[in-house]
Amino acid sequence: VIESDNPQSKIARLEAKFTMTGFSAYFGGLPLELPKVRRVLALFAAALVLSAAPRNEPVSVLYAGSLAAVMENGIGPAFSKATAYSFQGEAQGSLGAARMIRDHIRSPDVFVSADPFVNDTVLIGSHNGNIVTWYFILASSELVLGYNPQGKYGALFEKARAHTIPWYQTLETPGVRFGRGDPSIDPKGYRTLFLFRLAADYYHHPELASLPGEDRNPSQVYPEIVLLGRLESGQLDAGIFYKHEAIAHKLPYVTFPPQISLCDPNFSAFYARESYTTPAGEHIQGAPILLTVTIPSTVHHLNSSLTFVQFLLTSNELLKSFGFGIVAHRVGGDSNQVPQPLRQFAQGMFRP
């Protein structure tokens, strides 16, 4: 439904057709037929006019990279179906995305991050140009061990999934290729470091803390999208992912106890014992994995943005089906700045 209704996809198809015409003309040495060009251009112009129609006011959402599949295949289409607005998403690492907004490289209507810390340090405050003044806690997620069931060690991971062997035994098996996020650019990267350190304490197994090697161990760290691609293409045996990523990409996964998976706000004090300092000098404390949503001052389409945030805050069942945990929608930053239509959804204050 979305595919055929969305003028953007029409434009994309026309553009592709247009490019192909030029391409075949170049390689085939054929002259372009003028009437054809005119027809294509006319359609192109029509699509542009359609896309400007108010009925289809878009909401542009810049979101944490790990949410790509959930946003593009789940929430985006569901939102467009439920409302008259179209959804335009862009995935970037939370930290990188926030910096892009602050540096005026991106001006989205809505920003969804995978870490409240990112909002508090990069976007909130006069030193950041007050680009964000408030945000909602949307949901929680947790770390899981995703693996390749068809790989050489598939059977071993199946055992860990059934909890017949401890999960860390799989990663301690020689030859197993293991990947994780890069802590210097990706919250999942430093959260993975927290996971292993917490696990060392939790299982009284100190060797676990050194299993990842150095923080940016070149044989383990990958950018978010590459990590997933490597596992899906069968070039890695296992990696640490968010549960919602594993579900969206249909990866089988091993779950961790809440004491180490960073899923439960009740364990906040426990998680906070671990910390990481980025190469840029930012000091990050262990904390539960929380998604946030906000409307930055860069907003162009206020109506669709308010509708989108409201849609998210009232879609707990949908979020749950994607693997997120349901938590109170607390407000971070300055709760007085929350737009009037959204205030009814606030369930307390959030202080990191």
Add this chain to the structure above:
Amino acid sequence: MTLRARPTFVIFGLLGAGLLVTLLLPILDLAVHADLNGWRTALRTAPALDAIKTSLIASTIALFIMSLLGVPLGYVFARARLRLRRLWISLVFLPLVVPDLAGGILLLRTFGPYGVIGQALSTHHIEATNNLLGIILAQLFVASPFVVISSFAAFANVDPKLELAAATLGDSRWHIFRRVSLPLAWPGIAAGVTLAWIRALGEFGTTLIMAYNPHTLPVYMWVKFESDGLAGAMPVTFCLVILAIAAVVIAMVINHLKGHVDLVAPIGASLEG
């Protein structure tokens, strides 16, 4: 009949000027807002120097391999009695039109530790991703078409009569190639090789997937962009732009030496050979 007298040229010139301004304005902006001292310091840090070293070593090795394998292929395309010549040439174009990330995924599936070739290599304890070899493979994939196409064009532009004359004197193919074809074609080839080198040096998408580590300059630029924002990425951007300008200037100078004016010789003209 001067240029000025023709309205066609005036209109085309204005249209072209619009494009030129669009292309050059971002680079001019970079030059105007340059923080040379700060950037120089940023490029002297250990990770930046490592990235520069990795990029220079990998692209130089890639360049050597590309020339060794690509120039002969260009000669075959231009001079051999080849069936389906256009098909072969189009195939060489493929990596140029395949998106970078797609190229990386294709290479990964072939050379990754559990890929067709990668698996065979790893039984001999050779890894083809996440190291210098992975970077070189990525660079070869995206940049070697430049070498092949420019060699093909340069060899095709050599006057066949000169080669024929050498042949009537009894020279072997190898001698004709070495004494006649190569000396006449080398400026075109060298220009293409220079552009291939800068394409290899600036390669990002394919490299990111094939070898995130060790960081090449473009990957390092992206990491800095992600971790430190725009300010972190600017010094490396500047460094890459300077290298690109240098490559274009070298390519121009090489062509100028031999009196050629076209950076890339017309390809379509000799496709029917």
